[in-house]
Amino acid sequence: MDERGDYLRVNTLIVAGRVAALGLLIATLALFYVYMYLGKKGREVQIRALPAMEAIPEAVGRAAEMGKPLMYTIGIGGGLSDASQGPQILASMSIMGYAARECIRSGVKMDAFIPVADALPLAEETLRTAFLAEGKVEEFSPDIVRFISGQSPYCTAVLGYLQRERPASNLLIGGFYYESVIIAEAGNTIGAIQIGGTNNTHQMPFLIATCDYMLLAEELFAAGAAIGKDPDVLGTIKGEDIMKMVLLVLTGVGFLLGFARVPFLIDILKV
Amino acid sequence: MSTLLKREVVYLITGVVAVTMFIDFFFFPKGWDVASTLQTWAMIIGNIALGLGAVRLLLFYGKQVQKRTVGVWHYSVWLIVYFFICLITGLAGYITLGHQDKNPIYYWNFTNVYTPLGQALYAMTGFYIFSAAYRAFRARNIDAALLLIAGCFTLLTNAPIGEVIWVQIPVIGRWFLDIGQVPGMRTFMIAGAFGLLAYGFRALLGKEKGFYAEVGGQ
Amino acid sequence: MTKQETILDKMQKIDRRILYWVLFIGLMIPFVSPLGLPVAVTPSTVDLYKELTKVKTGEVIIINLAFGVSAWSECLPATVASTKLLFKQGAKIIFLGVHYDVDLTWAKIKDQVPAFKTLTYGKNYVYLGFYTGGEATVARLATSIRTVFPTDADKKSLDEIEMMKNVNVAKDIKLVLSSDTGDWCDYYIRQWRVPYGTPVGEIGIAMLGSSYMPHYQAGILFGMTVGVRGGAELEKLIGELGEATVTMDSINISHVMAIVAIGLANLGYAATVKRGGK
Numbered sequence: 001m002d003e004r005g006d007y008l009r010v011n012t013l014i015v016a017g018r019v020a021a022l023g024l025l026i027a028t029l030a031l032f033y034v035y036m037y038l039g040k041k042g043r044e045v046q047i048r049a050l051p052a053m054e055a056i057p058e059a060v061g062r063a064a065e066m067g068k069p070l071m072y073t074i075g076i077g078g079g080l081s082d083a084s085q086g087p088q089i090l091a092s093m094s095i096m097g098y099a100a101r102e103c104i105r106s107g108v109k110m111d112a113f114i115p116v117a118d119a120l121p122l123a124e125e126t127l128r129t130a131f132l133a134e135g136k137v138e139e140f141s142p143d144i145v146r147f148i149s150g151q152s153p154y155c156t157a158v159l160g161y162l163q164r165e166r167p168a169s170n171l172l173i174g175g176f177y178y179e180s181v182i183i184a185e186a187g188n189t190i191g192a193i194q195i196g197g198t199n200n201t202h203q204m205p206f207l208i209a210t211c212d213y214m215l216l217a218e219e220l221f222a223a224g225a226a227i228g229k230d231p232d233v234l235g236t237i238k239g240e241d242i243m244k245m246v247l248l249v250l251t252g253v254g255f256l257l258g259f260a261r262v263p264f265l266i267d268i269l270k271v
Numbered sequence: 272m273s274t275l276l277k278r279e280v281v282y283l284i285t286g287v288v289a290v291t292m293f294i295d296f297f298f299f300p301k302g303w304d305v306a307s308t309l310q311t312w313a314m315i316i317g318n319i320a321l322g323l324g325a326v327r328l329l330l331f332y333g334k335q336v337q338k339r340t341v342g343v344w345h346y347s348v349w350l351i352v353y354f355f356i357c358l359i360t361g362l363a364g365y366i367t368l369g370h371q372d373k374n375p376i377y378y379w380n381f382t383n384v385y386t387p388l389g390q391a392l393y394a395m396t397g398f399y400i401f402s403a404a405y406r407a408f409r410a411r412n413i414d415a416a417l418l419l420i421a422g423c424f425t426l427l428t429n430a431p432i433g434e435v436i437w438v439q440i441p442v443i444g445r446w447f448l449d450i451g452q453v454p455g456m457r458t459f460m461i462a463g464a465f466g467l468l469a470y471g472f473r474a475l476l477g478k479e480k481g482f483y484a485e486v487g488g489q
Numbered sequence: 490m491t492k493q494e495t496i497l498d499k500m501q502k503i504d505r506r507i508l509y510w511v512l513f514i515g516l517m518i519p520f521v522s523p524l525g526l527p528v529a530v531t532p533s534t535v536d537l538y539k540e541l542t543k544v545k546t547g548e549v550i551i552i553n554l555a556f557g558v559s560a561w562s563e564c565l566p567a568t569v570a571s572t573k574l575l576f577k578q579g580a581k582i583i584f585l586g587v588h589y590d591v592d593l594t595w596a597k598i599k600d601q602v603p604a605f606k607t608l609t610y611g612k613n614y615v616y617l618g619f620y621t622g623g624e625a626t627v628a629r630l631a632t633s634i635r636t637v638f639p640t641d642a643d644k645k646s647l648d649e650i651e652m653m654k655n656v657n658v659a660k661d662i663k664l665v666l667s668s669d670t671g672d673w674c675d676y677y678i679r680q681w682r683v684p685y686g687t688p689v690g691e692i693g694i695a696m697l698g699s700s701y702m703p704h705y706q707a708g709i710l711f712g713m714t715v716g717v718r719g720g721a722e723l724e725k726l727i728g729e730l731g732e733a734t735v736t737m738d739s740i741n742i743s744h745v746m747a748i749v750a751i752g753l754a755n756l757g758y759a760a761t762v763k764r765g766g767k
Contacts, residue, residue: 015299017684022297028465032472081313082623083679084672087467090474094481101486117324118317125277125484133486143331147324152389152559164342177671178396178696185399188406189505199463201456202700206400209407217459218466224481225473233478236469243465307636310629314622369644372592386558386593393559401512401747402505408751409501409758419755423748429695429718430744431526431737441529448702457703 019271028243035235035242045234050226052195052213056095059169059193060102069109071167072096073158073183074174075198076151080118085175087221088199089119092174093126094224095197099171100130104139111161112145115154120147155179159186166190172207173197173215184210197223278483285482289475329354356380421447500757508750515746519738528737533705534722537690537712540664541571546579548663549656553677554586554594555669556694561597563694566720566733568668569601571692574727576604576613580663581652585617585638587673592618592642601731611650618642627676631659631685659685664711668692674701678709692719 014022039045063070074092077085096112103110114123123145131140148157159182162170170187172180172194180196180203187194188210196207197215208214215223218240225233254265288309295306332347340347357380364374372378410416427433428444473479480486544550552572556564575582584595595616599605608614617638620626630637634657640646647653655661659681667674667689674691681687688711691701695716704710714723717740720733 014297018297025468028468029472032469036476078623078672079317081317081625082672084467084624084675087470090479090481091470092481093484094479094486097481097484097486118320120320120324120327122484126481126486129484130486142327143334145327146331147327149321149324149328151557152392155392156388160346178393181396181399181403182392185403188403199467201459201463202696204459206403209403217463218469221463221466221470224470224479228480230478233473236473240465240469244462247461307629307632310622310625311636313625317623318621381590382593386590389557389559389590390561397743398509398512401743401750402508404747405503405508405750405754408754410755411758419751423751426744426747429716430741431528431718432524432741432745434529435526448699449706452699453702453706456699460700460703 017270020269027246028239031242032236032239035238036232037235039231039233039235039238042231045231045238047222047226047234047237050215050219050223052197052215052219053095053223053226055193055195055213056099056171057102059171059195060099060106060108062193063103063108063168064106066168068168069111069165070099070103070169070171071111071113071158071161071165071187071192072099072171072173073113074116074119074123075172075176076115076154076179077119077175079116080122082175084199088175089116090122091221091224092197093119093122094227095171095173096123097126097130098227100127101134104131104134104136110144111165111167113148113154113158113161114145115148115150117147117149120145151177151179155182158183162186162190162192167192170194172211173220176200176203176207178203181206181210278477278485281483282477286475289471325354421451425452495760497757497760500753501755501761502757503750503753512743512746515742516739518742523735524738524741526737526741528718528721528725528734530722530725531715531719533702533713533715534719534726535712536705537571537692537714538574538723538726540688540690540711541574541666542578544575544578544580544663547581549581549583549652549661550575551583551585551662551665553665553667553669553673554584554591554598555588555667555671555673556594557588557670558590558593560670560694561594562732562736563716563720564668564670564692565594565597565601566717566731566736567692567714567723568666569598569731570720570723570727570729570733571666571668572598572602573604573729574723576602576608581612582614583617583634583653583656583662584614586619587621587669589619595642611645612652615650615652616642624672624676624680627673628680631681631687633657659687662687664688664690666690666692670694670697674704674710678704682709 035045060070074089074096077089080086080089100110110127112123112127114120124142127144128137128140131137146157148154158179162183167190170184170192172184173196176198177200180198184194184196184207194211195213195215196211197220198204198207199217199220204216222237225237250265257263257265291305291309329351332350335347336344336351338344357377360374360377360380361371364371364377368374372381404422408419408422410419424440424444424447427436428441428448433440433444470479474482477483552568554568572582584598586594588594605614618641620637626637635647638647641650665677665681665687667677669691670693674689674693677689682689689709690711691697691705691713693701693713693715695718698713698715701710701713705713714720717733717736721737724731724734
């Protein structure tokens with residue numbers, strides 16, 4: 001029996017302290033839905049180009065010219081069920097599928113290092129689907145996906161691979177921890193073109209310093225939408241931007257009210 | 272059938288779990304234990320996946336040994352041998368003595384081989400950051416020059432020697448951290464959170480390809 | 490006709506291996522001749538220290554050991570210093586960890602905190618062992634510790650452990666100290682601090698300093714230490730200098746060498762640009 005009820009204030013329908021959060025969440029989801037609906041109805045949503053996504057064909061082309069493979073890795077993350085790392089792994093799967101299709105079309109070998117055990121079947125299935133989409137399912141082999149458990153063994157395996165195979169391009173997209181700087185700098189040593197992407201704020205500086213292109217924070221999640229350019233999918237990105245404007249206004253109003261020592265907004269948000 | 276399993280069943284499970292967790296967090300009906308049970312299941316599934324990973328690892332490196340892949344196969348032999356040493360000694364320790372660490376061979380391997388290697392690799396991070404900073408911190412334009420200046424002050428703020436060089440260095444460094452970096456981090460956190468929310472929404476509506484092991488592109 | 494490379498051109502293309510050797514040799518200097526520079530204490534560490542000194546005798550604290558042996562140099566000193574301080578305050582501590590090598594970390598902490606020799610297991614402290622499952626497990630811990638840990642690491646039922654008799658949910662815990670290398674503090678913030686108001690403090694590696702500073706400035710974390718320096722600061726505050734203080738010499742050398750290397754590279758770059766090169 002869950003004991004939270006003993007001391008959470010649950011006298012009302014909604015748990016106390018979470019009403020404002022629920023309101024903001026519903027408003028955000030409603031905005032997403034409205035813009036998705038408008039997108040489906042034909043209203044075009046323009047998003048800026050993501051240089052990192054546009055660099056993927058370039059990276060594949062470089063690998064094709066040099067006759068070298070392309071390495072893709074998603075970082076140690078935490079697992080698919082992790083609230084902050086799981087979505088990064090899933091977003092990375094979208095990008096991996098796209099990169100795989102480009103590789104198959106260009107005849108480039110892709111080697112994927114997946115250190116997260118529960119993402120392994122998803123990675124294999126994504127790559128199998130990529131081969132199927134290109135009509136070359138017989139060329140698919142599960143050996144494209146390499147699993148190494150543990151952060152240090154994973155780092156060592158990738159470092160060894162980079163030194164032996166010397167891939168022309170590295171894609172480091174997903175939930176990274178300290179292995180980001182090791183793998184990316186080793187990639188620089190061999191002169192590979194590198195595309196990074198993570199939502200982990202503590203690793204962004206390292207990937208920015210070592211990669212040629214970068215997907216920062218929300219760009220990682222928007223990349224999947226940017227691939228297909230589905231109007232309804234792009235609508236959610238528009239909804240995100242609108243919500244950010246709303247937060248900006250709230251922050252400004254809160255600042256002014258705080259300056260005037262009026263706690264109204266804080267009290268509302270604490271409900 | 273495979274499309275049904277890959278898409279519709281995944282879609283259904285995702286929707287049910289999302290709604291359950293939503294209700295649990297915001298409404299918390301008394302006696303509603305489903306969310307807790309689902310969280311426990313998530314833990315168990317994640318751990319079972321390790322077994323799958325182990326099998327894939329053995330299959331891959333077994334093939335390397337079989338093919339005698341140049342430059343790799345001898346490492347693969349060692350990996351497979353070491354894998355089984357750890358597995359057998361760990362299991363022996365767990366079955367006979369109640370904990371894998373109680374097997375002396377397993378414990379010796381863990382403390383004297385695996386642990387120092389892990390520590391050495393983490394120490395390498397410092398060297399890699401050093402070479403990355405040397406390569407990346409070039410004042411190619413105004414933005415890069417400002418980044419360079421901020422970076423130098425931050426480096427010297429973190430080291431006590433900064434205060435010895437000039438007593439104002441930590442003051443300026445703290446200013447860069449508190450006024451420059453922290454608001455920037457907040458921005459990334461908020462933006463990332465919205466991106467995550469939008470991704471989850473798209474996944475729930477079946478619009479996100481990676482979630483269903485589908486591929487985009489033309 | 491190729492241009493001859495001057496020393497300034499070469500300064501921006503120094504081989505990595507030379508850089509690594511120079512850094513390695515530089516890091517050996519403090520072992521020969523310690524610098525012993527004083528460490529100024531940052532406000533975040535002071536706040537962590539102050540909050541820990543407010544802990545009363547008998548109050549139960551959780552220390553989450555979310556760092557592996559590879560991060561001992563960064564997280565262990567501050568964790569040891571906090572443990573010493575909390576035992577001095579008379580607190581009862583629950584240790585638990587998320588890495589598979591947490592037993593080694595636990596053994597190291599017991600080795601470095603003399604108080605363990607005089608305190609009683611089960612009465613003053615308890616070690617629950619390894620847990621996995623990320624944020625879901627942290628959420629379960631807040632509602633029922635016994636669901637995640639029916640026994641301690643030695644398979645003894647929690648109901649038989651004296652200090653765990655009336656301790657099972659977040660409200661029974663005075664505060665949580667998360668010593669981690671990743672997102673575990675975020676999990677405790679979301680699943681303990683926000684819903685139940687349990688104070689959370691962070692002992693983190695240097696990489697996490699910038700990520701958790703917004704939380705500290707917003708008052709969500711009651712305090713935090715950052716990396717080796719944070720450990721040295723906490724050692725200074727509790728008056729027992731240890732490993733982190735010794736390591737600060739290496740930090741000094743490495744940071745100065747980094748500045749010198751960057752300076753050389755920029756000097757070379759500026760000279761090349763002035764000459765009309767790239």
